[in-house]
Amino acid sequence: MTVNESITDLMTLDGRVALVTGAGRGIGRAIAMRLAEAGAAVAVADFDADAALRVTEAIRVAGGSAEAAPADVADEADVKTLVRACSEQMGGLDVVVNNAGIFPVRPVLEMATADFDRVLSVNLRSAFLCTREAALAMVDQGRGGSIINVTSVDALHPSMVGLAHYDASKHGMWGFTKNVALELAPHGIRVNAVAPGGVLTEGVREMGAGSDEAVAAFAERVPLQRMGDPDDIARAVLFLAVPMSGYMTGSQVVVDGGLLLR
Numbered sequence: 001m002t003v004n005e006s007i008t009d010l011m012t013l014d015g016r017v018a019l020v021t022g023a024g025r026g027i028g029r030a031i032a033m034r035l036a037e038a039g040a041a042v043a044v045a046d047f048d049a050d051a052a053l054r055v056t057e058a059i060r061v062a063g064g065s066a067e068a069a070p071a072d073v074a075d076e077a078d079v080k081t082l083v084r085a086c087s088e089q090m091g092g093l094d095v096v097v098n099n100a101g102i103f104p105v106r107p108v109l110e111m112a113t114a115d116f117d118r119v120l121s122v123n124l125r126s127a128f129l130c131t132r133e134a135a136l137a138m139v140d141q142g143r144g145g146s147i148i149n150v151t152s153v154d155a156l157h158p159s160m161v162g163l164a165h166y167d168a169s170k171h172g173m174w175g176f177t178k179n180v181a182l183e184l185a186p187h188g189i190r191v192n193a194v195a196p197g198g199v200l201t202e203g204v205r206e207m208g209a210g211s212d213e214a215v216a217a218f219a220e221r222v223p224l225q226r227m228g229d230p231d232d233i234a235r236a237v238l239f240l241a242v243p244m245s246g247y248m249t250g251s252q253v254v255v256d257g258g259l260l261l262r
């Protein structure tokens with residue numbers, strides 16, 4: 001690393017390969033679009049194959065490079081196949097964004113064991129599986145890498161009742177981020193987290209929090225007076241992916257419009 005690198009060089013992902021999970025819509029889609037704009041070839045991984053294809057097409061139309069990668073990232077065999085495809089068909093793996101996540105509201109008194117297990121699997125086990133497989137590939141490549149875990153303000157403080165399983169998964173993801181950052185640092189692999197506040201996405205609409213009234217009520221709680229846009233999160237992820245953040249590892253960047261200040 002030299003001190004006089006230009007801002008352009010520090011912000012580019014030219015010649016790099018990025019894998020984004022849950023990239024078929026919402027925050028993951030915005031992340032995939034920004035990483036592609038920065039020059040990365042992006043593997044658009046999603047459970048929903050049609051959604052992954054649509055995002056891949058949107059990236060190509062914008063002049064970027066992408067491959068659709070249908071996968072259940074909670075499934076070990078799927079993750080192994082996914083990472084192998086990046087290494088063998090896309091030329092390697094330099095950036096991984098563990099974004100796929102679910103947030104079904106369920107009071108703990110009504111929570112089935114299967115509810116808890118599913119949330120932990122999709123949100124936390126997936127990050128472990130993708131990180132392990134990607135890190136093995138990155139160590140093999142010998143050119144370092146950047147792994148970014150999309151946590152939540154709920155990794156630090158609960159936002160509402162009914163998300164005990166979700167909060168457990170996101171607190172776990174933050175602990176996982178710090179420990180893995182320590183372990184992978186000698187290989188030049190940085191591991192950081194981005195913690196979004198409330199962001200208007202398809203998933204949030206499905207949980208019933210996307211109506212005009214709900215969005216306005218949420219905005220009133222936010223010091224910056226609006227709900228987040230998926231691209232607000234994508235910009236922070238981009239920063240952690242590019243050389244600009246080359247001396248950051250084990251950090252969690254909160255992107256919440258100031259929500260946690262209240």
Ligand SMILES: NC(=O)c1ccc[n+]([C@@H]2O[C@H](COP(=O)([O-])OP(=O)(O)OC[C@H]3O[C@@H](n4cnc5c(N)ncnc54)[C@H](O)[C@@H]3O)[C@@H](O)[C@H]2O)c1
Pocket residue numbers: 021022023024025026027028045046047048051071072073074099100101102103122150151152153195196197198199200201202203204
């Ligand atoms: N939207 C928010 O307000 C908010 C706030 C804090 C954190 N987050 C986190 O951001 C991430 C994205 O949230 P979002 O609001 O964009 O969600 P979303 O529901 O709009 O999109 C999630 C995407 O992940 C995919 N997905 C789900 N399970 C998967 C699996 N097992 N394998 C592969 N893909 C899978 C879905 O098909 C979907 O395309 C999640 O980790 C979420 O916890 C969101």
